[in-house]
Amino acid sequence: MKSISEFIKLFVSGSFKQRCNTTTIIILYFVILTSTAYANPPYTFSSGQTAKSSEVNANFAYVNYGNIVLKDGNGNEVGSFVGSSDAMAMVLNSNGYLFELVMDPPGNRGQVRSQYIYFSSDNCTGTAYIDGSNFSGTVVSDGSGHLYYAAKNVLPATITYSSDYFNGCSNGSHTVIALPALPNDTSVTGIPSLSFTLPLSVGRR
Secondary structure, three states: OOOHHHHHHHHHHOOOHHHOOHHHHHHHHHHHHHHHHHHOOOOOOOOOOOOOHHHHHHHHHHHOHHHEEEEOOOOOEEEEEEEEEOOEEEEEOOOOOEEEEEOOOHHHOOEEOEOOEEEEEHHHEEEEEEEOOOOOOEEEEOOOOOEEEOOOOOOOEEEEEEEEEOOOEEEEEEEEEEEEEEEOOHHHHOOOOOEOOOOOEEEEO
């Protein structure tokens, strides 16, 4: 039987993703969190023992799932590993922005997830939007290497867009729930480019 750490490595490598459905991945994720978080806390206490507040706080800090991080091939921290589904690893970085990295297919591994970008005017001009199913403070790609982000303080609203972009621009009017978005600004999002250096790995702070 494989250990929890081995399962995490398998997830990052993508080697078992195609054999698991989304529900299985989500369940496994929570098993990983609870199992790894409580496996070896810094302090243990016995009945009747007086616990110092510093020791209790250290244990709480240890079980914080934010201590499980994703690192790039250079050993740099990409962000906290917070979940997964549909061959994607969800990451929250130190700037407080959320994004998903492709784990499968291997050719796109390490890239920020692509989504349709909606525009208020024809020919993919005017105000940009991303799908309203995203959280505020999310970064996505347009499928051609350009990143867009929804600021942390924006709210979803019903809009009618005139064009959309995904590997190319298409004109057409549709009504959707969406978040206003801006072209990526590294100083805001902390995400420098579309892709992160491989291989990706999971570890602890």
